[in-house]
Amino acid sequence: MNKTQNNEQQTISPDTLKAEYLSPDSCSFFRTEKGFLGAVINGTEYKRVVLARALPLSFPDDYVCISDIDKKELGIIEHISDFSEENQKLINEELSQRYFSPVITEILSIREKFGNFYFDVMLGDLKRNFTVKDLTKNIRYHEKGFDLIDVDGNRYRILDFDSIPKKSRRKLEPYLY
16 A cells, blocks of 8 residues: 555545534433443434543543444533433443542652652552653643653542642652742
8 A cells, every 4th residue: 555545544524523412312321231331322222332531631521422332433422511410420430430540648758760750659548659750741730730640551630739738749849840
């Protein structure tokens, strides 16, 4: 296959970019007997659907993509809050399994060696250690805190930097700015 043919196959048309926004009138969710998330979309029942956030950091409760088990996009939920409490619960349960992001409540220690940062932290009552490579590239700031992304792609959250113990803040501050 020559380069021209390959580029033609990868061209995106305006039709490809069209997305159907789903509302509570056109979409509802249910649990199957085996515990999978299913959906009824525009009258068609799907025994298993996959949810993914389009903008997980900026808008975690908005723009949720729904796909079937074969990864064919079925539509997008613009706002989870538009759905009933029961449907919101099912959506959030599914998303929480996909996006596990433990919250750091205390930083016990940080050691740096050859550009790797070794964190010992508390996640509530659970002690955990992880490694962040190149801290400047693997930190994502948000409203009051930030996320640290470890070498395995796991995301650890500090929801509000000012709310963690002062001793913990002092350990991390030299690496933030």
